[in-house]
Amino acid sequence: MGISKEEILSLLRGMLRIRCLEETLAERYQEQEMQTPTHFSIGQEATAVGVCSALEQQDVIYSGHRCHAHYLAKGGPLLGLVGELYGREVGCARGRGGSVHLTDAGSGVIASSAILGQTIAVAVGSAWAFSLDHSRRVAVAFFGDGAVEEGIFHESLNFAALHKVPVLFVCENNLYSTHSSLAVRQPAGIQIYERARAYSLPSRQVDGNDVAAVFQATREAVEWCRSGRGPYFLEGLTYRWREHVGPLWDYDAGYRTKAEVEEWMARCPIKRLSEQLLRDGLCSEGELRRWREEIQQEIAHAIVVAKSSPFPSVQCLLEGTY
Numbered sequence: 001m002g003i004s005k006e007e008i009l010s011l012l013r014g015m016l017r018i019r020c021l022e023e024t025l026a027e028r029y030q031e032q033e034m035q036t037p038t039h040f041s042i043g044q045e046a047t048a049v050g051v052c053s054a055l056e057q058q059d060v061i062y063s064g065h066r067c068h069a070h071y072l073a074k075g076g077p078l079l080g081l082v083g084e085l086y087g088r089e090v091g092c093a094r095g096r097g098g099s100v101h102l103t104d105a106g107s108g109v110i111a112s113s114a115i116l117g118q119t120i121a122v123a124v125g126s127a128w129a130f131s132l133d134h135s136r137r138v139a140v141a142f143f144g145d146g147a148v149e150e151g152i153f154h155e156s157l158n159f160a161a162l163h164k165v166p167v168l169f170v171c172e173n174n175l176y177s178t179h180s181s182l183a184v185r186q187p188a189g190i191q192i193y194e195r196a197r198a199y200s201l202p203s204r205q206v207d208g209n210d211v212a213a214v215f216q217a218t219r220e221a222v223e224w225c226r227s228g229r230g231p232y233f234l235e236g237l238t239y240r241w242r243e244h245v246g247p248l249w250d251y252d253a254g255y256r257t258k259a260e261v262e263e264w265m266a267r268c269p270i271k272r273l274s275e276q277l278l279r280d281g282l283c284s285e286g287e288l289r290r291w292r293e294e295i296q297q298e299i300a301h302a303i304v305v306a307k308s309s310p311f312p313s314v315q316c317l318l319e320g321t322y
């Protein structure tokens with residue numbers, strides 16, 4: 001199945017919107033008005049956009065602590081994210097969740113959680129319910145390479161394979177779990193996508209910085225899940241540019257070299273695709289500039305609205321607590 005011009009332009013625009021928002025938030029974060037730990041996905045936009053663009057509105061996704069890109073790519077309102085980071089009532093979790101609990105049931109972003117691996121099992125539960133209801137819906141679990149080392153990852157894959165539930169597991173392998181590289185955490189020669197095969201799941205590794213490749217692989221994977229054949233596993237190879245948590249660059253942290261970061265920055269998914277589309281005459285410099293301007297206006301407006309919205313009141317502090 002090929003990709004239409006509209007689809008490829010929409011993939012690029014989706015990534016650009018996430019990048020512009022996160023870069024703006026990273027800058028504003030330093031004003032210390034956002035009182036929430038924040039994990040930026042700058043550099044990793046292609047996996048989120050490629051996967052979510054291959055889903056239908058009724059499909060659901062689950063994410064972890066690095067959830068901004070997933071939330072936006074699935075259609076979560078931008079103001080809901082910005083408001084949440086500023087801790088306001090207008091946020092998607094009414095200012096109570098912060099950056100690691102983004103949710104928007106209307107667009108199928110069911111839950112994000114900073115407890116590593118936790119939402120993988122919940123995604124399997126959703127997908128199991130879909131299959132018991134004979135529905136066509138698919139659930140997606142996004143997680144990083146670090147989450148693969150949690151027991152719940154293995155239990156979830158086993159259960160999903162056994163019951164043939166329509167869940168797509170998406171591992172964004174950015175090579176690090178906080179400051180530990182894969183090399184010091186997993187025996188040499190292990191490929192994450194091959195682990196899924198041990199549970200008899202069909203499984204593929206894709207270039208997670210190539211949005212078109214991710215989109216096409218996801219379309220095939222989702223078709224597999226929808227047709228009742230059970231779960232599917234995708235591993236996208238990608239890279240986080242900024243520090244693990246927070247808006248800064250961390251060249252001085254000592255766990256990776258500046259040369260390595262720069263090497264991955266040269267493989268920027270947005271730069272790659274925009275250069276290709278310009279070369280192929282599918283978009284112009286003017287169009288890209290216009291998109292950026294439109295997106296920046298949307299972001300600036302959301303920040304003004306968020307900052308002029310009230311904080312949750314003390315009286316309602318216990319609402320939503322069970």
Ligand SMILES: Cc1ncc(C[n+]2csc(CCOP(=O)(O)OP(=O)(O)O)c2C)c(N)n1
Pocket residue numbers: 065066114115116117143144145146147148174176177178240244
């Ligand atoms: C159960 C649990 N153990 C440990 C942590 C601490 N922790 C937070 S993020 C993280 C690393 C996650 O790495 P990965 O899954 O690869 O995602 P990435 O941050 O690279 O996107 C760890 C160990 C946690 N939040 N939950």
